[in-house]
Amino acid sequence: MSKPDTTFIQREGKNYLGTYRPKIDAKDKALGKVQYLDDITLKGKLPGMLYCKILNSPYAHAKIVKMDTSKAEALPGVHAVIRCDDPELRALGRTTHAWTDIAITPKESDTIDRFWDRVFLPSRALWAGDQMGVAVAAETPEIAEEAIKLVDIKWEMLPPVYEMDDAKKPDAPIVHTEMNPNSNQLKHGDDSVVDDLVFERGDIDKAMEDADYIIEVEKTFGGTSTHGTLEYRGCVIQWGEDKIDVWTNHYMADQTRMFIHDYTGVPLNRVRVRNGNSGAHMGKWNTGEDTFYIITAYLSKRAGRPVKYMMNNHEEFHETRSENRYKIKAACTKDGRVLGFDAIAEGNTGAYVGGCDHNVEFIVQETFDRIYYPIKNVRLHAYTWFTNKIPGGVVRGIGNVQLSWAFNPIFQRLSDLTGIDLLEIIRINCGNNFNQIGGLNTSLDRVLTEGARLIDWDKKRNKTPGGGELIDGYKKRGVGVGVWNQWHAELNELTRGYYEVSIRLNPDMSIIIQAPTSETGAGGNSAAVFACAENLAFLNTKPEDILWTPLCDTELTLRDNAPTDSVISFLYAEAMAEAAVKLKAEILRRVAEYMEKEPEELDIENAYVFEKADPENRIEVGWFMLHTDCVPIHIHHARHNVNENAGLPYGAWFVEVEVDTEIGTVEVLDMAVVNDVGCVMHASGAESQQLGGQALGIGEILTEEMQYDWETGTPLNNNYIDYKMLTMADFPSVTPLLIEEWQGLGRYGAAGIAEGSFCGTGAAIANAVYNAIGVEIDKQPITPKKILAGLAKIRENDRKEGK
C-alpha cells in the first residue's frame, strides 16, 4: 500500500533552511572519514600512550577492608597504580554527577541542585559494576586488565537493597550514609519541606469533592533500558609539567575543561580539551563528567605519559533510564474534563544521582504548565530513593518519556467512562495558554487531526477495547495514541547564557564558520551551515561555499555549545542570522571607506555593494577583497536566548499494533509521528529524527530490558547481544509529518525535535495494546509474560461473570 504524501510545507518559504537536502557531512560519514575519539588517539599518534583500567566492583554492596596491589605494580608494563587510599585523590573531596549540561562547573555554578554523592575511586562499592578501589595505567589494555586481576582484595560484604519499597523500610541498609545517615531518601536541603518535593496549585481537595469520577493509576517506567550507543565513553589525558591536554568524546569540551580545572587546580588556559564527533549521544553525556576523567588525569601525572581510558561494552551499561513510579488520582467529570491531579512520584535513582531526581522534579517543570495547563488543581509529592542498582541517569527524552507513559492512560480511562472519543478528551484537557482559539490549542489540535488521518483512526480504532476481529484465529489489532509537548524552545534553554558563533569571509568569497558543537547525529552543524547561507543571500552564498569546522578545542575555537535538548540547530540558526547582519555592516563599513561614502548610503545585493542613490556605482565584494588587502572579514557574535515565555508546541504519536494472543508478542505494524516544531531547520534531518527516534522508543517498550541476578545484584545482559536493541528486521513502517503551526520567539521561533522524538511512543503502544486486547500494562517494558497475564485475568473475570 502506498504511503500518503507527507512532504513538509514551510510556513515561510526559504532557500536552504527547512528544506530537504543531504547532511553537510553525509559523504564524509558514508566514506568513514569522520573521526571519533578512538580514531584521533591511535597509539601511533600519541607515542608512549598508556591504557587505563579501573576496577569494576563484582559486588552490589561491599567494602574494601584490605588491598594488596604489589603484584599489579610489579607486573611488567604497568606504569602507575592508584588506590582508593591515595592521599592526593582523597584530598579532592566529593564530586557530583547531577545534571551539569549547561551548568558547566560542578563547583562554581549552581543552576540545579547538587548532590555530592560521589568520590573518585571509593573504597565502598554501591552497585555491581561501580568503578572503585583501584586503577592502573599500563602499556596495553591487556596488561592493564591483567594488573587489575592481580590486585588482592579482602572484601566486607554489606547487605544490598534494590527496590524502592525495600529501601524505604526502617531497617533497610543505608546506601549513602554521608548523604543521609538515617534513610535512603535523597535529601533536598533547600526545600521547604525536608526530604520531599511538593508542588501545589489550585484546590485539589475541592476538585476531588466535585468530581464525578476519580481515576487512579499506578505506572512505572525506567530502570530497564540504557543508551546503547556504539561509540563508548572515554578520554585521553596527558598531564604535562604545566599543562593538561585532553581528547574526549564528551559532548561539550568546555564543560570537561571546567570539570578538570575544578579537580586539578590547573588554570583554565592550561587545560586544553578537544572533542569532535560523537558516536551518538542518547543522553549519556547530560549528566556531569564521569569520575574516570580525574582518575585518568592523575594516572597520567604519575606516569608522565598520555593515558587513555575507554569504557568497554559492559561498562557502557553505566546508567539506565531512571526508574520512576507515579501514583496518580485524577478528579474527572462526566463531560470529559479532568479537574485535578493528586500525584505521588517516586524515583529509584540506584547507587548515585544522575538525573532521576530531576525526573520527578520534571513533573512540575515539564508537565503541568506545558501540557496540562487546563487542569487547574494539582498536588504533587515527589521522593527519590537510593538503592544498589545501576545508577539512574539521563537517557534521551529524560523524564518526559516516563511522564508520558504515566499520564496518557488517564485520558483513556476517562474516555471509557464517558464514552467520549479519546482524541476529544485530549483536546479538552491538554495544552497551554499559547496558540489558543477559544478553549482549543491549535498546535495540539493539528497534530491530533493529522495523526488520526495518517493512521486512519476512525476506521481502525476499535470502538470497544479488544473488540476487533480475531485474525488467523489468534491475533488482534488495535490503534493507540500518545501526545506530549515538543522539546524545549528559547526560554527553556536560557541557562546556557551567551553562546558564540563566527563567520569568516575569505577574499574568494568562500566562508568558514564556527558554530562549535560535538556532532552527535543531531545535525546542529548542518543547520548552522544552512542558516548561514540563508542569511548571506546578499552575497549569493550557497551551503557548499561554507566550511563548518568540526573540532571543538578550548584553546583554539570558540566555546562550544552542548548538543543537548535538541535545541542546538535552532540556537545556532538564530545566532547565524544575527551574525550575518553584523557581517553585512562590516562589509559596508569597509567598502564605504574605499568608495568614500557613508555606509548608510550603500547596500549589498548579489554580492555587489552599490550606492542606493546610484545603483550603477557598484563594487563586487570579492573584487574589493582581492584588490585591497586580501584580509578575510571575520565576525564574532554572541547571543543569549529570549527571556520570554511563548509556550511549546505539541507532538502526537499514533501506533497500530498486532498482538499475538497465544504467545503474547506485540508487533508495531504502523506508526504516524506528527510534530509541530514551529520552524523546521532541516527537513531531512528532522524527519530522520522522527523516524530514527522510534528505534529507541519502541525498543524500550518491547525488547530492551536489563536483567539482574537478584542474589548478587549483578546485571546479566549488559552487552549488545543479550540486551536486545532494534535492528532493521524489527523496525516498522513509520510515517513522519512535520508541521509549523506554533510560533516561538526569535527570528525563526523553533522548538526541538530530536530529544523528544519518541516522548509519546511508549504511551501510544500501550494505548494500542489496550485497544487491541483490553489489557492495560502498568510497568514498562511490555513483555509477552505481562500480556498473557493480562489476558488470563480478563478470561478469569469473564468466567466469574459467566460470559
Added chain:
Amino acid sequence: MKKDKVRLTVNGRSYEFLSGRDFEPGDTLSKLLRERLGLTGVRVSCEQGACGACTILMDGKSVLSCMTLVIEADGSEILTIEGLNGKDPVVDAFVNTYGPGEGTAMQCGFCTPGFVLETHALLNENPNPSDEEITEALSGHICRCGCYHGIHTAVKKAADHICSCEGGEQNE
C-alpha cells in the same frame, strides 16, 4: 594455527606482515587495519559480533573484522571503506537519501561504513534484492540512531542504480 607471515591485499595494495613485529598471534584483523594501517573507517564497538560496525569485505564477502584473527585472513583481498570513493553507487545512495519521508541514511555516522560495505556484499551476490532480502542482509547491524528506514531506502536506490547501469551495458 600459527603463522609467522601474513600477506594481505588491502584496498588494492599488497602488504606483508610479520608476526611479533607487525602483529601478535592473537590480534584481530580490525586491530591491524586500524592501528597498523590507520584505516579508522573500520569501526570497533561491541567486539562480540553483535553490532556489525567493524564489517569489511574479505574476497567480496562481508566479515566482522573484530571477530577475525589476522592469521585467518592470510592471502585474502580486503576492502575497507577507505577503498571506496564518493562516486561509489552505494556511497552515493547513502549520501543522497534525504527526500520527503525518507529521513537520512545516517545520523552520527559511526555505524555507516559497516552498513555501506554490507550493502556491497549483498549487491555483489544479489544485485536486485527484494525488500525482505535487504532487511535480512542488513539485520546484523545496529544503528542506534535508528536510520533503518533511510538505510533501506538507500540500499534500494543503490540496487536500482547498479541494475540500470548493468542493463544499459547489455543494451549497448
